[in-house]
Amino acid sequence: MLAISLLSVVLLNTAAATQSTIIELPQRKVPVFSKQELLPGGQATARRIAKRTFIHPAGNVPTMEQLDFWDGFSFFRDPWVASPAITTDRDGLGPLFNARSCKACHNDGGRGRLNKSGEFAAPALLFRLLKSDFFGSDKNYGNQLQPNAVRLSHHKLTKAIAGEGKVRVHYEALSGKYPDGISFSLRKPHYELEQLGYGQIETNTVLSARYTPAIYGMGLLDAIAEQDLLAQQDIDDQDADGITTKYNLVTNPQTGQIQIGRFGFKGLHATLEQQVAGAFLNDIGITNPVFSEEVCTDAQLMCRNAAEIDPEGTLDIPKKLHDLTVYMNQILAVPKARDLLSERAQNGRALFYQLRCDTCHTPKYITRSDYPIVALQSQSIYPYTDLALHDMGAQLADKGIENLAQGKQWRTPPLWGIGLQKRVQGFQAFLHDGRARTLEEAILWHGGEAKMSQQSFMNLSTTQRSDLIYFLKQI
Structure with a gap:
């Protein structure tokens, strides 16, 4: 059973709310609704509402330029094979890897399917290996656990390459009640390392689960001016609203400059190109123009020997093909908003602001x-994120450090299109580790700086909670 204190929930000493009761909230000014909100990606919004896939080019990209989009998509979709191989444009997998293609984790441009409790983690659930006391990686396993290894027969390999290990996922059932007496249930993940191929992890290494996100609209997030984001920073909470907005700072590997990190669950990459390149390297083992070195550690001799089979200086994906894949990610269209003009959605929208979401x-x-891409210039967009780090409470913490990001801190994810996951993909899961099965559960897990908003949500009437969730499903 879940003790309500586990979720940092304080039930107010008020009369229980019923479905017909309207809970009075502190009034905040709600912005006047704009019809621009119906096109959250501006003119780059997808021309049609997604039904079977999120893979659509931005609606304002000329037809001839869309050819590059579909070329890039082929490198996102098709599986990679081990090198050397006949298919030179698609070889270079591994030596260690999580998946053979981008699509294996980002199903239809969205999120991948998770496995059941008691099973090994699906490819869409990755595990970062972080240090609890400084920003660094594990001596034997690096910074990400890679369960798979290529099979090669070569004179440089005296034995087979071993995968790093697997993670078995268990979900603990938790239960609780709203003040109005309505019950809810949550699931808390627990992770168990098995089949480790290179000895034990270091004592100060911690696992951090990362459920691969939907990738549509990333180019528009990339196109937000850095000064517009930094204008929101409030590290010392000078406005005394209980929110300390902070951006991670990372080194741009292409320029050597320090920039804010806007991509990844902890804001580890400064640009979309680097995010794509990092996924190529860490998830599939594909060296590229941004990250040209394999990720084998000193303890992984066969991995390093396999990496040396390719001619020195050869990239698994050359710049031309890498740029096409980045371009595909840049102009992947945001879905249209749906029933935002309805009374129910408008009521939910007002609650979104009143609860300070x-x-x-x-x-x-x-x-x-x-x-650089004309179609993404000067667009009025509605992503619902500040791309900043926030303290989300102890229950969501991973206890690791990534640059300036502490264990409790997570980058705010965008909400556009979030209600379409089940409709398009047939399943849904939310939060950084996929523990939330519904948007309601995702809100209930909010703690730390979001605790007050979560408590306010708990104390809404059933109808109000439903209206807020309905709004989120429409944006």
Whole structure:
């Protein structure tokens, strides 16, 4: 059973709310609804509402330029094979890897399917290996657990390459009640390392689960001006609203400059190109123009020997093909909003602001006028994120450190299109580790700086909670 204190929930000493009761909230000014909100990606929004896949080019990209999009998609979709191989454009898998293709984790451009409790983690659930006391990687396993290894026969390999290990996922059932007496249930994940191939992990190494996110709209997030994001930073909570907005700072490997990290669950990459390149390297083992070195550790002799089979200086994916894949990710269209004009959605929208959800899930930006892709320039967009780090409480903490990101801190995820996952893919899961099966559960897990908003959500009437969830499903 779940003790309510486990979720940092304080039930107010008020009369229990019933389905017909309207809970009075502190009034905040709700922005006037704009029809621009119906096109959350501006003119780059998808032309049609997603039904079977999120893979659609931005609606304002000329037809001839879409050819590059579909070329890039082929490198996202098709599986990679071990090198050397006849298919030179698609070889270079591994030596260690999590999946053979981008699509294996980002199913139809969305999130991958998770396995059941008691089973090994599916490819869509990755595990970072972090240090609890500094930003670093495990001596034997590096910074990400890679369960798979290529099979090669070569004179440089005296024995087979071993995968690093597997993680068995268990879910603990938790239960609780709203103040109005309505019950809810949650699931808390527990992870068990098995079949380790290179000895034990170090004592100060911690696992951090990462459920691969939907990738549509990433180019528009990339196109937000850095100064517009930094204008939201409030590390010392100078406005005394209980929210300390902070951006991770990372070194851009292409320029050597320090920039804010806007991609990844902890804001580890400064640009979309680096995010794509990092996924190529860490998830599939594909060296590329941004990250050109394999990730084998000193303890992984056969991995290092396999990496030396390719001619020195050869990249698994050359710049031309890498750029096509990045371009595909840049112009992958945000889905249209749905029933936002309905009374129910408008009621939910008002609650979204009154509960201060917009404090972290910033609704609107205008993209840069000088972004390299014309279709993404000067677009009014509604991603509902500040791309910043926030303390989400002890229950969601991973106890690891990544640059300036502490264990309790997570980057605010965008909410656009979030209600389409089940409709498009046939399943849904939310939060950084996929523990939440519904949007309601995701809200209930909010703690730390979001605790007050979570408590306010708990104390809404059943109808109000339903209206807020309905709004989130429409944006």
